[in-house]
Amino acid sequence: MPNGQPVVVSAAVEGPVDKAAAEKLIVFSGGEPGPIFVRGGKQPLLDRVGAYNNAARFTPWLVLVDLDSGDRCAPPARFRWLPSASPLMCFRIVVREIEAWFIADRDRLARFLRVPNGQIALRPEEIENPKEEIVRLASRSRSRTMRADIVPRPRSGRTTGPAYTGRMIEFAKCHWTPGEARTMAQSLERAVRCISRIINAAHSGGGSRELPP
Numbered sequence: 001m002p003n004g005q006p007v008v009v010s011a012a013v014e015g016p017v018d019k020a021a022a023e024k025l026i027v028f029s030g031g032e033p034g035p036i037f038v039r040g041g042k043q044p045l046l047d048r049v050g051a052y053n054n055a056a057r058f059t060p061w062l063v064l065v066d067l068d069s070g071d072r073c074a075p076p077a078r079f080r081w082l083p084s085a086s087p088l089m090c091f092r093i094v095v096r097e098i099e100a101w102f103i104a105d106r107d108r109l110a111r112f113l114r115v116p117n118g119q120i121a122l123r124p125e126e127i128e129n130p131k132e133e134i135v136r137l138a139s140r141s142r143s144r145t146m147r148a149d150i151v152p153r154p155r156s157g158r159t160t161g162p163a164y165t166g167r168m169i170e171f172a173k174c175h176w177t178p179g180e181a182r183t184m185a186q187s188l189e190r191a192v193r194c195i196s197r198i199i200n201a202a203h204s205g206g207g208s209r210e211l212p213p
Contacts, residue, residue, distance in 0.1 A: 006032035007202045009090075009195065011062040012052050013038055014045050016165055018064055018098050020172035026062065028178045029195035034059075042066060046081055049091070053082060056089035060198040063090070064191070066097045074187060088201060090194040095187040099130035101176075102168070104184035108175045113150075114143040125185055134168070135160055 009031040011022045016038055023033045039045040045065055052061050065081065067074055074093040082091045094101065102109055103124035110117040115137050127133050138150035138161075149163035182189040 006030075007060060007199045008032045008034040009060040009062055009199065010034040010052075010055070011036040011064070012045055012048065013064050014042055014066060015040070017168040017172065018094075020169040021098050021101065021176070022062055022064055024172055024176060025178055025191060025195055029192055029199060031060070031195065031199045049082055053086050053089050053091070056086035056198075058088070060088045060202050061086075061090065062092070062195055062198075064092055064094055064098070067093050067095050088198045090191070090198045092191040092194055093187060094191075095125040095185070096128070097130050098172075099134050099168070100124040100127060101178075101181055101185050101188045102171060103127065103130055103133065104181035104188060105176050105178075106184070108177060108180070109137075109171070112171050112175050113137050114141045114146055122184070125187060131160065135164070 007030070009026045011019075011026065011033070013019050013022050013036065019036050019038050022036055026033045037048075039048065042065055045063070049063060052063055055061055063082075067077060074095055078091065078093050082089075085091055101124070103121055106120040106122075107117060110120050113134075119137060119140065121127055121133065124130065135151055138146055141147050141150075146167070148161065149167050150161045152158040152161050178188065178192060182192050
């Protein structure tokens, strides 16, 4: 690959919020986002992971998938879902969902939600339901608009507010800083290192067939 030419990284994710996070991570790691496929859930994504892995024999790919609620540790799930990764595949499990990586950027999330910094958890990957935690935090926001957007209305039967997805995409694109968040979320730190690895491998024209630690 010619010097100075950006490495294009394609990706596949579960939902639109994950897409925004994947784009930010690729840019942060020194790559250029290519096509990013939103599969509308975990199983549709896992159903296609073999095809993505085959494509990653030739071009860099990032796949982000949430950790199952029944799985306590990411490595067994990772090897179950993709036992052998191609040289340019970065298959990473988000512990437990992308909102945990947002919570890991404590200062910026607090400012975005308009809540005191001290209310943001110090160990985001230990939160059982990070999306629910975001909603709980927003319910205490000083901003009436933020509460209306993120918190579900009474008797709506919804788990999130009407503009939850849009607000999380806004946070990912405009406020979230992976460089800060990675220090608080081990699975994010590993994802950053993994993306950097496949970008470097693409630059050098090759890559390891081993999954990153």
